Amino acid sequence: MSKIAHFLSLLLPLVVQADLSGRVVAVADGDTITVLDGGKRQIKIRLHQIDAPEKKQDFGQASKQSLSDLVFGKQVKIEVADTDKYGRTVGKVLIGGTDANLEQVKRGMAWVYEKYANEPAYFAAERTAKMNRVGLWNQPNPTPPWVYRHPERAGSTATAKPPALSGKPSRRCGEKRFCKEMSSCEEARYFLNECGVKGLDGDGDGRPCEALCQ
Numbered sequence: 001m002s003k004i005a006h007f008l009s010l011l012l013p014l015v016v017q018a019d020l021s022g023r024v025v026a027v028a029d030g031d032t033i034t035v036l037d038g039g040k041r042q043i044k045i046r047l048h049q050i051d052a053p054e055k056k057q058d059f060g061q062a063s064k065q066s067l068s069d070l071v072f073g074k075q076v077k078i079e080v081a082d083t084d085k086y087g088r089t090v091g092k093v094l095i096g097g098t099d100a101n102l103e104q105v106k107r108g109m110a111w112v113y114e115k116y117a118n119e120p121a122y123f124a125a126e127r128t129a130k131m132n133r134v135g136l137w138n139q140p141n142p143t144p145p146w147v148y149r150h151p152e153r154a155g156s157t158a159t160a161k162p163p164a165l166s167g168k169p170s171r172r173c174g175e176k177r178f179c180k181e182m183s184s185c186e187e188a189r190y191f192l193n194e195c196g197v198k199g200l201d202g203d204g205d206g207r208p209c210e211a212l213c214q
Helices: 003-014 060-071 100-106 120-131 145-149 185-193
Strands: 020-029 032-037 042-047 075-083 089-095
Touching (some): 020 042, 020 060, 060 089, 089 100, 100 120
Parallel strands (some): 042 089
Antiparallel strands (some): 020 032, 020 075
């Protein structure tokens, strides 16, 4: 390989992919599909801004089936946002005028992935689904998949559930009440939604501690 070719090969992973389209040929779970594009390439797509239950979690299979009903065998357009560390294309999956990513949240089949989400419509859809106990929100204390995957980051075990929302914060909620006491967006959202610390959401948009949850 020439030096120029080698240099270009190093640059390729840094190039942001253009939007693409194709037919959905596989659904791995509630937030991952495979698309066959016009060049007969199979491209794995990770749905942007959402995080679905893992296969072994409650509603994991239901979430997969929901996404399959939405997109399997259909022609879709992908608005590419990024490429993740596993080499998957990350993007918004559109079927006509329907945003499949957002639809999964509306159906209560996925969480908003707060670490990567930036569209208010997603947060609003999650609040509505939670209020109406749609899908996974019909469970008393659903465990977010990022906590399930990395329980050590939440200071819990893989099977532990967050405390139910009640009039008084549980012991696990602790005494934290201000954004300056939060170490991450996930912690702030936990204290807002599960511990009832409403002061973390000063403007009432459902997103706590804007400096952390940008």
